[in-house]
Structures are given as C-alpha cells and as structure tokens.
Amino acid sequence: MEVGFSAMRNELQSRDALWRRTQLECQQLHTELLKIREYKDMQEIQMKHQASCVHLTEQTENKNAELLLLAQSQEHQQEELNKIRSHVYQEEQSHRSEKERMKREISDLTEELHQKEITIATIMEKASLLERQLKMELEIKDKLLAKQQLLDFQYKFIKFENTHLKEMV
Numbered sequence: 001m002e003v004g005f006s007a008m009r010n011e012l013q014s015r016d017a018l019w020r021r022t023q024l025e026c027q028q029l030h031t032e033l034l035k036i037r038e039y040k041d042m043q044e045i046q047m048k049h050q051a052s053c054v055h056l057t058e059q060t061e062n063k064n065a066e067l068l069l070l071a072q073s074q075e076h077q078q079e080e081l082n083k084i085r086s087h088v089y090q091e092e093q094s095h096r097s098e099k100e101r102m103k104r105e106i107s108d109l110t111e112e113l114h115q116k117e118i119t120i121a122t123i124m125e126k127a128s129l130l131e132r133q134l135k136m137e138l139e140i141k142d143k144l145l146a147k148q149q150l151l152d153f154q155y156k157f158i159k160f161e162n163t164h165l166k167e168m169v
Contacts, residue, residue: 008102015095022088029081033074040070 043063 005106012095012099012102015091015098019088019091019095022084022091026081026084026088029077029084033077033081036070036074036077040067040074043067043070 043066046063
C-alpha cells in the first residue's frame, strides 16, 4: 500500500516539476518578448532621429524590413507562448484531476482500512470470548474427570470390599 502511495507521490512530484519547468519557460519567453519590444521601441526612436538624414528612405526601408521580421518573429513567439500556455493549462487540469482521483482513492482506502480495523477488533473480541468459553469448558471437564476418577476409585474399592466380604461369608 505504501509502495502505491510512494509511486503516486513520485508521479505528483514529477508532474509538479514539469509544470514548474513549463512556467519557467513561459516566464523566459515573456522576458524575451519584453526585450524584443524594447528593442523594437529603441529602433523606432532611432528611426525618428534619423528622419532628418538624407538617406532616410533607404534606412526606413531597411528598418521596415527588420520590423517586419521582428513582427513576424513576435507573432511566432506569441503563437509559441499561446501553445505553451495551452499546454500548461492542460497539464494543470490533468494534475488537478489526478490529484482529485488520488484524494478519492486515499479516502476509499482509508475507509476500507477503517472497516478492516473494525472487523479485526470484532474478530479479536469473539476470539477472546471463545477462548474464555473454552477455558471454562476445559475446567468443567477437568472437574468432571476428577469426579469420574474418584467414582471409579470408589467403585473399585467397594467392589474389592464386596468381593472380600463375599469371601468371608
């Protein structure tokens, strides 16, 4: 029974560790997303400062291409983040349902153990009562046996005396 509880505990710890790793990955992705946004904001500020330059059109095209790549990257990262969130949510749901199942199973096992303890206590009481009854019966039989032996002895003595008296008469 303890092996089962240990296995369940290990499974819960394993799932909990997976869930924490997933949360950490989410936090890391969020941090990267913030860095990308900061980088994007910095690029936008640089673009405004360079607006006065003669080569503004060429630089703007380059920056737009970079921003487009960043936007695509950000969209991809957002999709990945959504997938991770979905996965974390599913793992949490699975973890919760597993935890509830284990609680129910532990409760059922506890109830079963309680019933077995009651049964054992009842059997022990009955065994104790039977043992007392057997001791009493054994004592009664010992007394009856002693009486029987005494009666046998008296019978033999009387028979012997009878035989002796017959011989004398």
